Amino acid sequence: MTKNILHNIEKNMSSFSKGQKLIARFILENYDKAAFMTASKLGKTVQVSESTVVRFATQLNFQIEDETYDALSRNADRLKIISGERICDEMNKIMLSKHPSIGFYYLKDTGLLDLILPELVAMDKVETRNGRAHKNNYDHTMEVLENVCKHSDNLWLRWAALFHDVGKPKSKRWDNNIGWTFHSHNIIGAKMIPGIFRRMKLPMDAKMKYVQKLVELHMRPIVIADEEVTDSAVRRLLNDAGDDINDLMTLCEADITSKNQVRKQRFLDNFKMVREKLVDLQERDYKRLLQPCIDGNEIMEMFQLTPCREVGTLKQYLKDAVLDNKVANEREPLMELLMKKAQEMGLVNAENSK
Secondary structure (H helix, E strand, O other), rough: OOHHHHHHHHHHHOOOOOOHHHHHHHHHHHHHOOOOOOHHHHHHHHHHHHHHHHHHHHHOOOOOOOOHHHHHOOHHHHHHHHHHHHHHHHHHHHOOOOOHHHHHHHHHHHHHHHHHHHHHHHHOOOOOOOEEEOHHHHHEEEEHHHHHHOOOHHHHHHHHHHHHHOOHHHEEEOOOOOOOOOOOOHHHHHHHHHHHHHHHOOOOOHHHHHHHHHHHHHHHHHOOOOOOOOHHHHHHHHHHHHHHHHHHHHHHHHOOOOOOHHHHHHHHHHHHHHHHHHHHHHHOOOHHOOOOOOHHHHHHHHOOOOHHHHHHHHHHHHHHHOOOOOOOOOHHHHHHHHHHHHHHHHOOOOOOOO
16 A cells, blocks of 8 residues: 555656655655644645645545644634635645546535635535525535546636535525425526636636636536427527537536436436537527627617617527527518517517518
8 A cells, every 4th residue: 555655656746846746755765754744734834725634635535633633623724824825726736637526525524614614614505494405515526526437637627526516505495395496596606706707816717717608507417308399499509608518518418317217317418419409409500590690789779769678678589489490591581570579569560560
């Protein structure tokens, strides 16, 4: 066992950070001493933080012993003196490790996660009422994160996996007929992302928007896969997800953690069908058809309107007609449809619409 650990350290030496290399060299040269050190003592000996020791253990899939857990727990409040940027850097490195869930379980069990991401700790709860219990959403999230890591090293897709159910504690309700519900947890979770990113000093640019979008949309493919997979539903999904559609599908496939193998396989088979339809639609250049050729500016000019609800209603009406394949995305049939709708809304009389 000792030889395997030392060999693993030597093998990964080139991938370690400066602080991790200090830990690695000390262990290689003083294994008999290091084996009995807590994370706190090891960190002080080689002059690195305890979080660096935790990340080192995570990267190499080590186990932390009880005494080390106790030491980390006792010193958890010291995390408050570390800069947000440093914590952000450490968290990103844990996220990019082979098994980031190990690091997150260490952080949670030692109390450090309460200080870094209390929103995740709030998910570590199972409530039972009338004999009905919901699953532990923290454990589920760790499983989803590990599933994503099997297929992608995209850091921001991994963050999306970590936060995909972060809205569940706020959305949890009890229904006497169906039990526990988490309606709109994806919408609630998406609204939480900017605040979490800002607090953690994560980038507030397109990367945050990407994570927010995947969190918001992660239920859409599941709903499609649970029903008949229609061209119309897939076309709408492609329109909303855009270039991130493959990442969204990877997240959603990772989200199927049901222990019911029959149900799990049914979802995965339907996801495969969704992917096939996506490829088919893309190959037929459906992207070109998703935005009606009559835009809002033209609608305002035609009916002498300023930006208002009516303009949005007409735009959405044309867009829905195109997405549902009720009319070709061509000017003449869209104009005819537009005039009929405008007449219904009282924007134009029947005589002027001819």
